[in-house]
Amino acid sequence: MSGELKESPLQEVHLDLGAKMVGFAGWDMPIRYGSILEEHQAVRESAGAFDISHMGQFLVEGRDAAAWLNGLLTNNVDNLAAGQGHYTFLLNEEGGVIDDLLLYRLREDSFFLVVNASKTADDYAWLKGRREGKVDLEDRSVEMAGIAVQGPRATDVYSRMMGGRTLPPRNEVDDFEVEGQRMLVCRTGYTGEDGFELFCGAGGGAHWFRSSLDDGARACGLGARDTLRLEMCYPLNGSDLSAERTPLEAGLGYFVDLAKGDFVGAKALQSQKAEGLREALTPVRCLETGPPIRPGCVVLDSEGRELGRLSSGTLSPSLGLGIGLAYLPREVSGAGTALGVEVRGRTIPAEVVKKPFYKKG
Amino acid sequence: MNIPDHLRYTQDHEWVRIDGNVATVGITDHAQEELSDVVFVELPSVGRAVGSGDEVGTVESVKAASPIYSPVGGEVIEINTEAESDPSMVNTSPYEDGWIFKVRFEDESDLDDLLDAGGYEDLIS
Numbered sequence: 001m002s003g004e005l006k007e008s009p010l011q012e013v014h015l016d017l018g019a020k021m022v023g024f025a026g027w028d029m030p031i032r033y034g035s036i037l038e039e040h041q042a043v044r045e046s047a048g049a050f051d052i053s054h055m056g057q058f059l060v061e062g063r064d065a066a067a068w069l070n071g072l073l074t075n076n077v078d079n080l081a082a083g084q085g086h087y088t089f090l091l092n093e094e095g096g097v098i099d100d101l102l103l104y105r106l107r108e109d110s111f112f113l114v115v116n117a118s119k120t121a122d123d124y125a126w127l128k129g130r131r132e133g134k135v136d137l138e139d140r141s142v143e144m145a146g147i148a149v150q151g152p153r154a155t156d157v158y159s160r161m162m163g164g165r166t167l168p169p170r171n172e173v174d175d176f177e178v179e180g181q182r183m184l185v186c187r188t189g190y191t192g193e194d195g196f197e198l199f200c201g202a203g204g205g206a207h208w209f210r211s212s213l214d215d216g217a218r219a220c221g222l223g224a225r226d227t228l229r230l231e232m233c234y235p236l237n238g239s240d241l242s243a244e245r246t247p248l249e250a251g252l253g254y255f256v257d258l259a260k261g262d263f264v265g266a267k268a269l270q271s272q273k274a275e276g277l278r279e280a281l282t283p284v285r286c287l288e289t290g291p292p293i294r295p296g297c298v299v300l301d302s303e304g305r306e307l308g309r310l311s312s313g314t315l316s317p318s319l320g321l322g323i324g325l326a327y328l329p330r331e332v333s334g335a336g337t338a339l340g341v342e343v344r345g346r347t348i349p350a351e352v353v354k355k356p357f358y359k360k361g
Numbered sequence: 362m363n364i365p366d367h368l369r370y371t372q373d374h375e376w377v378r379i380d381g382n383v384a385t386v387g388i389t390d391h392a393q394e395e396l397s398d399v400v401f402v403e404l405p406s407v408g409r410a411v412g413s414g415d416e417v418g419t420v421e422s423v424k425a426a427s428p429i430y431s432p433v434g435g436e437v438i439e440i441n442t443e444a445e446s447d448p449s450m451v452n453t454s455p456y457e458d459g460w461i462f463k464v465r466f467e468d469e470s471d472l473d474d475l476l477d478a479g480g481y482e483d484l485i486s
Binding site for chain 1: 419423
């Protein structure tokens with residue numbers, strides 16, 4: 001089976017550092033290098049570096065690229081000036097989520113998309129099948145490596161890595177060269193901390209990752225990546241997002257611009273909006289310590305009736321309590337609603353909270 | 362890898378210390394390293410009658426829940442409530458402060474299946 005897992009360009013570094021490897025979305029990736037709790041804390045308090053080479057990277061260029069993308073993605077491409085990026089969704093005709101992704105406008109007619117590892121092939125097939133007009137679409141995933149450095153010290157780490165260069169502003173992208181190698185550096189992340197996501201040629205990945213570690217970041221794996229993003233209530237496609245759920249149900253309507261004109265899935269979302277949502281992705285926080293809550297745990301109302309199951313769940317290292325997300329009926333999704341989470345026959349008292357679970361300061 | 366000579370071991374990566382007819386049980390250094398951050402320990406109740414091989418509790422990390430089995434049949438006479446309050450002890454002191462439970466047993470033949478340190482070392486290599 002292991003022969004079927006793709007290897008990251010940073011693989012040798014992970015093995016050198018003694019990482020515990022795990023198969024994720026068809027890739028052999030580090031789940032942790034040491035302690036997940038310590039890696040999580042490093043990102044919250046200092047800086048952590050993650051291998052994100054497994055993610056998909058597409059380039060879209062051409063005179064019709066902006067209009068074409070605007071007909072396929074939920075957020076409004078016209079809001080992006082050159083150098084700006086935003087979070088957006090690729091939907092099916094029913095308004096369900098194929099993928100959530102980051103779209104960056106590099107220049108007027110040039111775009112960079114970062115998509116989930118689990119959906120790279122599906123996304124590419126969907127987009128390719130709908131190409132029209134003057135649009136060039138390239139899947140650069142195999143040729144590119146990616147590193148995310150996240151935490152309050154991420155800007156320092158970058159400055160040291162890049163000989164004094166500063167990061168672009170939040171959500172913006174820098175497209176430049178270092179020794180003839182193209183670098184795409186985005187001031188974005190999946191942790192709730194300041195930081196950046198750097199994409200370069202696969203051959204340079206190991207160098208830049210080691211450089212980030214030498215310059216003050218701690219190596220962090222997928223385990224910490226999950227606890228960090230869940231503390232922020234950021235969804236994970238395949239768990240909290242799926243083809244059967246719309247961004248509106250996921251509470252992410254902010255990233256959907258229904259006023260911009262038609263796009264795939266828009267009509268379905270209009271209908272859903274008109275009818276009113278029946279369920280909503282709801283943040284659930286335990287009120288007591290107990291066994292860690294995990295995806296699949298049943299969520300109960302205050303009378304002990306089943307409401308749904310956690311789509312994501314973990315112990316929050318920052319709060320010391322269980323946190324999770326679940327699609328629950330609208331009526332019980334208001335902050336303060338009393339709930340229970342079932343773990344191995346025991347019910348842990350919990351409640352609905354407003355996102356995010358973790359707030360600085 | 363720390364595998365004390367004076368202890369016995371199970372196939373499920375538990376160590377057993379025999380003092381007369383009392384068996385003290387915990388998880389090995391190898392097991393705690395595999396699990397990493399232990400965040401929760403579920404202990405059996407004192408007084409519970411257990412059979413050899415029965416599942417009696419759980420040791421949980423952020424990413425995994427690992428069951429604990431009784432290596433002998435008998436009665437649970439003591440549990441480590443300190444490890445319950447501070448689960449990280451299982452990582453920092455798996456063979457001492459991180460012990461999990463004690464069973465008073467009667468049938469010495471239950472011990473026959475336990476590995477010695479050499480046998481456990483072979484198991485994990």
